Amino acid sequence: MTDKKQERQPTVLLVEDDIVVATTYQLFLAEEPINLISLNTGAAVLAHLQESIPNVILLDLGLPDMNGMEILKHVQEQRISSAIIVITAQNSVNVVVEAMRYGALDFLEKPFIANRLIITLRNALRQQNLNQLVDYYKQNNNRDKYHKIIGASKPMQAVYKTIENVATSKAPVFITGESGTGKELCAEAIHKESQRKEQPFIAINCAAIPKDLMESEIFGHVKGAFTGADKARVGAATLANGGSLFLDEIGDMDMGLQRKLLRFIQTETFQKVGTSHSEQVDIRFICATHRDPLTEIKAGAFREDLYYRLNVISIKLPSLRERENDVLLIARQFLGSYAKEENKSFVSFAPETAVILKDYDWPGNVRQLLNVIRHIVVLNEGEVVTPDMLPSPLNDLPTEPSNSQSSESKLVEIKPTVLSPSNKPITSPLEIRPLRESEKALIEQAIEMCGGDVPKAAMFLQIDASTIYRKRRKWKME
Structure with missing residues (x-):
């Protein structure tokens, strides 16, 4: 229990060669909620920093084997995130300036009282926590890629944050967005961020499978269940057990099957086609559609009770035209990928081409953009994509060469x-x-x-x- 508590406490590295002085500092800090480690040589400190990074370093500059400034330089050069409080008996402005230049956070001149050390250390820990928080938000709010999704725009940052917030839950997720916006990639990212990430992710496109075969595709069937069923089939529900089942374009699902799906979601049990035996599974449901669910409900094409059962958490993916400069970010990424696949030498877009790509509305969204880039790479040669290489309708747009x-x-x-x-x-x-x-x-x-x-x-x-x-x-x- 004590070890676990120490793991959660911030680590402070005390670097002091005088055993008596080091013991005094340890007594000063005895009541502080920290994990205090004491070392007495510069070599020991450098070796320790290779294995573990402390939150704060209390550094005495007068070490027996090296000047403490060398440790400061090492920390700065290696970009080690520890906050450093310099301790020295030298009352020199030059020493203070040099220490601060190499990244020291604060300065303690010997001798000092316990309260001065405690307050200085607490301030350093608070500052270090703040720096870590700022770094975290910078890292997580300026991502240009998230799993297989490419995008750095503000709308996509909001999507990434929503995915992280909902991933750990088992609640169903309903993803909406125009065709080609990346709904399956979003569903896969939710799965990869969840505790089920090591379990199967099974995806079914409800619009691509004939209505008569959809029930068998989801639930499976036994041999002889219907004409042509010459052998048993394992359905997606069984394959996804323990993991996630993604039902893409669920708005195209037959109303009769929607009723069975509703019961499946409510009870987590199902029956294979051709049998009355029920199977129990543990599944996280993720669904998506490019249609407006409420419009479909009014038109009688989608069950209202199923919608509210699935729409516990909703994610709306923005269209590509709403994603600021993501068009060029995605285009450049796949220009490189496709050029490598096709053994071509393309590396960039001409300024005029970039303008056309950015200003086009992209009704087919990311899917259309990728098709355009592949078309360019396959049918053309060169290093720079020029406007004349663009396929229709982009080559019909007016340009200013x-x-x-x-x-x-x-x-x-x-x-x-x-x-x-x-x-x-x-x-x-x-x-x-x-x-x-x-x-x-x-x-x-x-x-x-x-x-x-x-x-x-x-x-x-x-x-x-x-x-x-x-x-x-x-x-x-x-």
Whole structure:
């Protein structure tokens, strides 16, 4: 019991070569809820840090085998997360400055009273806990990948957090979202984050299996249960026992089978087709549909009682057009993967291509994007994906190609004062133009001065090139 309690307590490493002084510090800290380890040489400290990282190091600079500054340097170079409190008898500003430069959190000058040591240590532990918390939130709120899901946008960060919150529960999860948004990947991530991760994850697409075979697919059948059943079949319910059963596109399931599924979820028992014998299983249910469940209920296509039984926890996946810059993140990831598979040399997208990919609505979401990238890789050669390589309908979109003949060496100064056609200072309110016209004039002038090079003009205007392309397409349509 004591060992378990010590494991939960923060570890403090005391580095002091004087046995009497070290014993005094240990007595000072005897009532503190810490696991205190005492070492008396620099070599012992370096060896200890290879095996274990303490929360706080109380470091005496005057060690017999090395200067304590060497340990500070080591901790900084190795990016060890321990907070360090330097202890020294040297009352020197230079020593303090050097220690702080190498990452020391605080400084204690000998001699000091017990209360000073206790307060300093408590502050260091509090600061270290805060740093760990900040690092945790940075790590978990800025992820660009989560299991097999790729995405760094805010909507996806919210999805990742929801998955983590619901994974440990056994409650059913109902995932909604447009086709191609990654509902099965979401379901698999829930399973991988759960305590059932070592058990089977069985997925069934209810829209891809004929209605007459769906019951057998889920529950299995015995030999001779129906015409063509020349041997017994184990269903998904049996295969998923102990794990998770994912029913994709459950909105396409036959109403009669929905009634049997409801009973299965309520009792966790089922009967194979062709037998009256009941089997008991332990399953976590995860379902998904691209349809609006409430609309389907009103239309009489989905059982209301089944919906509320399944919709204990709901997750709505955002469409790709709602995911900010995730389009390019996913595109670049799979450009590399597909290029490697097809033994091609593609490594990047031309700026104009990136703009088109980012601005397209992607009605087929991630699935459509992956198909486009594979199409490009298979049918083209090169290192950079240019707009002419894009398949329909992306190659039908208007683009603004860069002018490769423009001078790259000429420095261009864009002055954001274009308010009148003549570019002269305004002397009367009657000369003031609408902001929209002034913006258009400024952008067009910048492009002209850059020799038609839109990305270059965008750089001088300090805006994204995609903003210019989008505005120019809008102006052409008006």
